Amino acid sequence: MDFYIAHRLPGRVRLRYDRKSLVPAQAALVQTLVSLQDGIDSVTVNPVSGSILIEYTDITENQAIAYVKALDDSYLENKELLVHVGVSEVQESLLQSLLFLCIEFFIKKLFPLPLRKFLSIFAIAPRIKKGINAVLSGMPFCAATLDATALALSYASGNFNTANTIAMFLNMGDVLEDYTRRKSYDNLAQSFLNTQETVQIVQNGNESSVSVSMLKTGDTIVVRANSVIPADGTVVSGEATVNQAAMTGESLPVQKNAGDSVFASTIVEEGELYICIKACGRETRVSKIASMIDRMQSLKAASQIRSERTADKLVFYNFLLAGLTYAFTRDFVKASFTLLVDYSCAMKLSAPVCVLAAMKNCAQMGITVKGGKFLEDFARADTIVFDKTGTLTESSPKVKRIVAFGGKTEREVLKIAACLEEHFPHSLARAVVKEAAERGINHREEHTKVSYILAHGLVSTLKKDELRIGSAHFIFDDEKIPKTPEVERVISELGQSGCSQLYLAINNELAGIIAIEDPVRAEAMDVIKDLYALGVANIIMLTGDGPETARTIAHKTGILSYEAQALPDTKADFIKKLKKQGRRVVMIGDGINDSPALSAADVGIAMAQASAIASETADILLPADGLHSLPFLRLIAMNLIERIQTNNDIIIGVNSALIAGELSGLLSSSSAALLHNASTVAVGMSAMRPLV
Structure with missing residues (x-):
């Protein structure tokens, strides 16, 4: 890309480029790609002024600038990369949106009356149509019918300026509510998306770290043991066992070699794979996050549902109040403005934003x-x-003690147990097999087919001897293996240690107990x-x-x-x-x-x-830190319910005060409507605060 040096200091250089040459998404891509390079401390790209500020250490200015020079069209025009830099849709700032509405409102006042009257129809028609549709669909008492009624009353009484003012206030309220909801939704999505995650990419035989979000189709990456495969692809070389449970539900790892397909979110357990990327970004992680949040939104909290129902019920009283206002004042304008100060919008905004804030809190803790x-x-x-x-x-059990009976030795008991348990992928079974390996016991299979009895144990035969291994319930209750006084004494002793026990029986006699400790x-x-x-x-x-x-x-x-x-x-x-x-x-x-x-x-x-x-x-x-997060989860959940209820109380109190002020003449109708919108947004912004 083309640029020039505008200013330089040690460890810092500012570049300028033609701001028309890059769209905001490309500017964000430049910032992301350069920030990932070695020696770069920070990068700030301002697409409005066409400025790139780079701060660096342990490299030269020329090296820092070279990172920007390297960004040719193969990067800047790559659609897959542009989708994942956080600027998939360029949205106006809140201030710009509100300023535009105000300018449009005051410009219309300069037009001749016939033209203003004509334009008013276009301004109010969509909301009136929405209100009519709400009535026809069986919802006469909702925010849409309130808005439509207020606009229709004003226009019908010949107060075109009032209709335009109401329309402006409603549009401002929509902009503010949309901003608040979008902000909280984006915050939640960002909490789930780990932008710091990197992967080793292979270029010209050399490896380098890049952000997972920067991967594109055709890239070759290397993924080693205990690492997550970040994108769908095909194995180019190498071999490894891959845990695909997250994708396919397979309980055991699958061997992967050159030519095999691998999937995003699966895990390399052993070995290493060189993978050519076939699908990334939107096709994998980002789409999962988006669909997950959509599912979250569909499972509403009962408090949220109650808030929405309460909001709809209160609409009836808004209409009743408007009717009484007109009956006593004979003033269509005052009655129409009374409809603007309602409870519905704020309640329906506050509750879901509270839920999103709670989910964001949880996501930040890994929950x-x-x-x-x-x-x-x-x-x-x-x-x-x-x-x-x-x-x-x-869940890291280890054999603590082996007690043998009937003339058997510890080694014999462990050898037979390991030979049977290697067929059973349970944590206790793995502990037995591991202990045998550590003791150098070679347990070559000599038994017949192993039968697994769900949640009880294993049954097999060895040289005409019948083998059983499993829980106390299985051995003593189901299989009726007798307990000697010595066995009962050992069981009692081991039980007091907190160890789990596996019982091995040969024919109709207990051969050994394996005590397994899981801290x-x-x-x-x-x-x-x-x-x-x-x-x-x-x-x-x-x-x-x-x-x-x-x-x-x-x-x-x-x-x-x-x-x-x-x-x-x-x-x-x-x-x-x-x-x-x-x-x-x-x-x-x-x-x-x-x-x-x-x-x-x-x-x-x-x-x-x-x-x-x-x-x-x-x-x-x-999350991976175990049980630590449970009390925080409980606290977040309790605070969520409390915040929804507190916000509802505030909404009812503030809006009731505004209606009273308007009816008593202490507030003008337009002031009450403006304060109503402001309080709605204030409650919404407050709902976004962390819950712990």
């Missing part, structure tokens, strides 16, 4: 809320049910204490472990109630039972077996590392 409804349900919940493994615990999350006790303080009356832990282990973990976390030996189907039944008792229930879990309970609860909350099905089923997703 994804799938609808305002779930925030309110969480605020009103009196019961929270926690799954144990992976929720209250770290309680460091923050669990503080979080439970905070939730009790925030008004949660009942906190319950559900676990598949036995009563002794459940009691120990509950004590460590400060939970007063627990349910032991819970199966996936009984977890869901337990939630339904609580709801039948009249409780508002929140379920928090992370595993596939928690999904039925998450779905049955009033609000289902999934941990950050939850299974794909649990994340899909849940209404709220927590």
Whole structure:
């Protein structure tokens, strides 16, 4: 691009370019691309003045300028890049919009009366049409009919100036409300979009970091272990295992090699891939964010719905007041202006903006809320049910102790257990397999086919011996393996340690117990204490472990109630039972077996590392920092309800005062209408404030 140096200082240079040569989106693209380069501290591009201000360190001025010179048409005319720089639509500033309305209003006053009368028809016709449509659709008492009636009364009485004034006030109100709503919507979208995320792009054999938002079709990137694939593409070279659960629901990683397709938001678990980008930006992440916010908006909080219904009900009283005003004053103008000071607009603006502000607060903390409804349900919940493994615990289990019976050794018990459990992708199973590997035990398969009994255990045979491994319920209750006094003593001892137990039986005799420790999350006790303080009356832990282990973990976390030996189907039944008792229930879990309970609860909350099905089923997703965000989520939700109610009280109080002032003669009709619009926007802007 063409430019010249307007001013320079050490570490700082200002460039000038022909402002007509770049549209605002291109100017934003220049700012984004240059800011990503090494040595650049900040870049500010002003498309109005045609100025580029660059601040840099550890590079020369020529190097800084070279970054701008490199931006030829292959970048500046690239439509895919331009879509994702935040200027997809250029919108006038709020001041410009309001100024234009005022200028248009006063220019019309200079026209001859016949022309003003003619122009007034065009000014009021759209709103009158909207009011008529509202009546025909069965909604006679709404903001549209208020506006249409006020304009029609003014025009019918010959007060064309009044009609134009009312139209201007209404247009100003629309501009202000649209700005407030758009601002809060954009803030929420920006909270979800991580603009700092970078990826390694390969050019001429060299790697460099670029913003994910700057990727374009045809680029080659390299993605290594534990990294998210940022866009859809085809593997050029390399090999890796990719977790596609977020896209396809597959529980196990998939091997990817040259020629295979990969998808945005999937994760490289091991290896590295060189990927040629096929679809990015709008086709992937941005579209997901937009559709997610649209879904959020469709799930309204009950307080928001009540506000909207209350607003519509109050419209009737506006009409009644206008009728009484005309009956006593015989003044069409005063009656029409009375209709302008209503409660509907402010209430219908404030409530959704409050919800958007709450969601933005959550998004900034890494919490994804799938609808305002779930925030309110969480605020009103009196019961929270926690799954144990992976929720209250770290989900990093490790074998702590092995107890062998019947002449078996620890090594023999572990070898058989690992040979069976390697077929079962559960955290406890992984702990057993890992322990065998660390002890150098080679567990070559010699058993027959393994049968998995859901939520109970595994069954197989080895050299005519029948093998069973699983929970205490499975081994002792279902399979009727006898307990000796020694076994009962060991079970009691291990239960007091808080360890989970796997029981291995050979034929009809217990061969060993494997005690597996899963550390309680460091923050669990503080979080439970905070939730009790925030008004949660009942906190319950559900676990598949036995009563002794459940009691120990509950004590460590400060939970007063627990349910032991819970199966996936009984977890869901337990939630339904609580709801039948009249409780508002929140379920928090992370595993596939928690999904039925998450779905049955009033609000289902999934941990950050939850299974794909649990994340899909849940209404709220927590961030990677574990349980820390739960008290903040509760506080945000409670403050949301309080703010909606407070704003409604303010709206009713202020607008009632304006109507009283107008009727008493303390305020002119135009002043009351102006103050009404100003108060509506003030409430809307206040609703945008953070809730914590």
